Amino acid sequence: MASPIEPHQYTLKRAVSCCGVGLHTGRTVNLTIKPAPANSGIQFLRSDLAGRPIIPARVEKIIDTTLATTIGDGNHKVATTEHLMAALRGFGIDNALVDLDSHEVPIMDGSAGPFIHLLKSSGRQRQQALRKILRITRPLSHTVGDKSIRIEPYDGFKVTGRIHFDDACINEQRYSVEVTNERFCKEIATARTFGFVEQVEYLWQNGLALGGTLNNVIAIHWDRRSILNEDGLRFDDEFIRHKVLDVIGDMALLGSPLLGHVIADRSGHSLHLGLMQTIVNNPDCWEYVTYTQKGDAFFRQVSNSTQAAGHRFSPFFKSVGEAMATCPNCAV
Numbered sequence: 325m326a327s328p329i330e331p332h333q334y335t336l337k338r339a340v341s342c343c344g345v346g347l348h349t350g351r352t353v354n355l356t357i358k359p360a361p362a363n364s365g366i367q368f369l370r371s372d373l374a375g376r377p378i379i380p381a382r383v384e385k386i387i388d389t390t391l392a393t394t395i396g397d398g399n400h401k402v403a404t405t406e407h408l409m410a411a412l413r414g415f416g417i418d419n420a421l422v423d424l425d426s427h428e429v430p431i432m433d434g435s436a437g438p439f440i441h442l443l444k445s446s447g448r449q450r451q452q453a454l455r456k457i458l459r460i461t462r463p464l465s466h467t468v469g470d471k472s473i474r475i476e477p478y479d480g481f482k483v484t485g486r487i488h489f490d491d492a493c494i495n496e497q498r499y500s501v502e503v504t505n506e507r508f509c510k511e512i513a514t515a516r517t518f519g520f521v522e523q524v525e526y527l528w529q530n531g532l533a534l535g536g537t538l539n540n541v542i543a544i545h546w547d548r549r550s551i552l553n554e555d556g557l558r559f560d561d562e563f564i565r566h567k568v569l570d571v572i573g574d575m576a577l578l579g580s581p582l583l584g585h586v587i588a589d590r591s592g593h594s595l596h597l598g599l600m601q602t603i604v605n606n607p608d609c610w611e612y613v614t615y616t617q618k619g620d621a622f623f624r625q626v627s628n629s630t631q632a633a634g635h636r637f638s639p640f641f642k643s644v645g646e647a648m649a650t651c652p653n654c655a656v
């Protein structure tokens with residue numbers, strides 16, 4: 325059989341750095357992505373705090389999904405993880421240490437494009453260890469009102485998104501993509517986040533989105549017919565492409581590459597979390613697998629009992645949805 329995914333884990337060839345502003349604080353943030361050992365996953369290091377705490381980028385660490393995805397551990401947090409996580413997953417990086425000196429990942433241009441540029445300047449380093457891949461074996465779904473997200477068995481990683489806004493600017497958009505490194509970089513990575521002008525004004529009045537400018541968000545005009553950004557859109561359907569990007573970035577918090585087809589209808593970060601919780605709480609609907617190569621052929625092995633894997637996750641979910649931890653070192 326052919327392998328639907330690269331069997332080995334990857335990290336970066338060398339450390340790479342960039343600097344940007346946090347969308348909500350408007351503060352300058354320095355970010356360095358460093359190579360990391362096999363099986364360590366993606367981890368965030370808050371180098372601005374005493375003790376340099378590390379927060380694993382994992383679903384059980386999610387503490388807030390309003391406006392963006394925030395992970396936290398005790399009194400420490402990292403906000404707006406989704407675009408960087410999408411870039412790491414889209415570029416095929418399994419293990420990396422992300423060092424940042426603020427509690428917010430820089431927004432850059434509102435897309436994952438600058439992070440992909442950074443990762444390309446490093447290149448990927450193949451590691452000896454095999455990937456532990458989360459393979460969906462039965463469909464699972466999560467629905468809230470008219471919004472839904474589901475995942476179905478699929479021999480690859482595919483994301484289909486749909487949004488519908490009752491206006492002339494976005495209207496109804498659909499996008500479906502087989503998430504390979506190449507297609508992610510070409511079709512998804514540069515799609516920017518978006519917001520309605522009055523929403524941005526509201527956030528400003530409430531001390532949020534202080535770093536938001538037309539350089540990092542597509543602002544939809546009050547008339548709902550046009551956008552304020554003079555250079556226009558990067559794709560005609562940039563809005564749904566960005567939604568697909570957010571799905572990829574949030575699902576990366578499962579901590580393993582996925583074999584499955586995610587179908588998201590008007591979803592957002594809280595629905596993404598809902599689906600991940602549903603996956604974690606239903607270990608009979610998925611399994612961890614590895615692929616090994618003999619000659620030109622690939623062989624799949626189940627690497628863990630699904631029950632044991634489910635139990636690994638489940639204790640953490642008791643705290644999700646409870647009050648968000650506050651960080652005394654953070655302004656927000």
Ligand SMILES: [Zn+2]
Nearest residue numbers: 406517566570
């Ligand atoms: Zn986004």
